Amino acid sequence: MNPTAEVDALGNASIPKPGEVAIVIKDMNKWFGAFHALRDINLTVYSGERIVICGPSGSGKSTLIRCVNRLEVHQKGTIIVDGTELTSDLKNIDKIRSEVGMCFQHFNLFPHLTTLENCMLAPIWVRKVPRKEARETAMHFLEKVKIPEQALKYPGQLSGGQQQRVAIARSLCMRPRIMLFDEPTSALDPEMIKEVLDTMIELAEEGMTMICVTHEMGFARKVANRVIFMDEGQIVEQNEPEEFFSNPKSDRTQLFLSQILGH
């Protein structure tokens, strides 16, 4: 636990003060077999920072954020999350995973559990929170993502946008210090995208550290501190959103932006 972290009313460590280092990625390389998927990635994320990653399909965006909670294993370099280095030590991995929330493109809710049970599962079994408290926390976050009335439904009975908001609530129930989003809106119909983005914007405004793979440029402009453009497994350009969008330096970035903003 971070020594400077404060404790909030619910007894959980609050988000660390801005300016602290949350994630350090240094000279990180990743291969899938012989395929060099990530090449010399260097990235430091500070607490409270919101980072948007974009880039063409297959450029390694998902792989990069999946390395942060070790859903993928990197082969070279170091990743330090919240002061803990990611090694093959299972204890460290489980600790980091419980501190880092993740939302997937396809929500990945547990279909055999109700919305509420989805949100209560990890706090109960990982954090050993008493059932009653876990239920209160779950309801708190379901209210926050504005679907408390769906608490007793199964994921299959919800719309895509609702499912993604449940997935966000499920992650938040673990009181994560960092949230990773992997194209959270790209499987959604346009009218549902807004409700999910609104939830994420709210989260950002509360100071959550976020790394977000998305092509929602409006969202990036609005909340990102930094936008990172990736191509062929490398970070090609990194800048503040205004600069990034109005004045992209690299040819690849320009091409990419013209393609996604052009039509």
Added chain:
Amino acid sequence: MDGTTFVRKEILAAQSPPTSEIGIGGWARENLFGSVFNSVMTVLSATAVVLFLAESLPWILQSSWTANSLSECRERISDRYGEGVHGACWSVIRERYLQMLFGFYPSELYWRPILTFVLLLGALSPVLFPSIPRILLVFSAVYPFVGYWLLWGGSIWGPFSIVAGFAIGIFAGQHVKYRIAMIAVLILSVYLCFRISGYLQTAAPVGIEPIESAQMGGFLLSVTIGTTGIVLSLPIGILLALGRTSDLLIVKAICVGFIEFIRGVPLITLLFVASTLLNLFMPPGTNFDLILRVVIMVTLFASAYMAEVIRGGLAALPRGQYEAADALGLDYWKSIRLVILPQALKISIPGIVSTFIGLFKDTTLVSIIGLLDPLGLSTSIRADSDWNGIVWELYGFVALMFFIFCFAMSRYSMYLERKLEISNH
């Protein structure tokens, strides 16, 4: 109103469906005579059913329940229903049904297998039906020992000490931090309690009359082997399936080897190994119960199939489920128990129940190594000079009994699927 714009003025009220959609007439038209092909099939099937019943019903009904031998039975049938009438000799069932049910279990002790069976239903019910109070699961956990003791009899201290050992071990294990130590404590306490049981028996002999395995037979034997096999093969199959899909090379190799070996060998071979070869490997003088050996073989055999059925369920789960569980920080066993297995088992229910049914019917193979299961008993009854030549009645009875058990399992699986369907979208 022109062709392109339209605004509804009044909202239509709901009406009941047209009559052809409702009632028996509507149902029959829809389902039996919906098309020419459908009508032809309906007529053909109905004819087949009628012909079958016309042949079999007289045989079933024009029968004798009282004769004491096959020839006497035939006489009675032709006396009563006329020359040349073929009727069933159900009297063989009347005479031998107790034997078919219990084998050579002493008749004054029939209450023991009956009680065991009733308690079995009680022990299974909380496992099968979630609406039954969870506290009864404690009884389900103790039941194997109660059932064993009731069937085989002997000193109560053996089974009792093992249960006590488990209870003490589990209680003590809760105060131990590491899982390995917990298991060690459990094994140690069971072992110690079991060692003590011998002294307890000499100090305070409490027990019921012991029964030899050789005295057991009939459906008692089938149900004992079948139930034990079913109850054990599921968890073993789950472990094998998990092993086969795991990243640990050695574990994976062992599981694959085991599954492929067992599946590649006929069950009869395994039963012969159990009945003859296994004794060669035992230290001389050890008396390793034949039924126990058979149960082990049947369980291993069914586990291999079970493992493959469950592996199918595991493979059907999207990778995202594993990833979501990992991302929440659940460790391997928790994610398996809480996220993966509930879904994988649900997908595999039809396959699992098929394997159960197959296992239960395969218990008849034990007649080949000389155990007197219902089929083995039928053979010996047919060898009796009184009943020499009787076929359909005996095997029909055996088939009916097996059908009842298997059909019950099948219905339960359908019930379970329907119940779990609710959460399925």
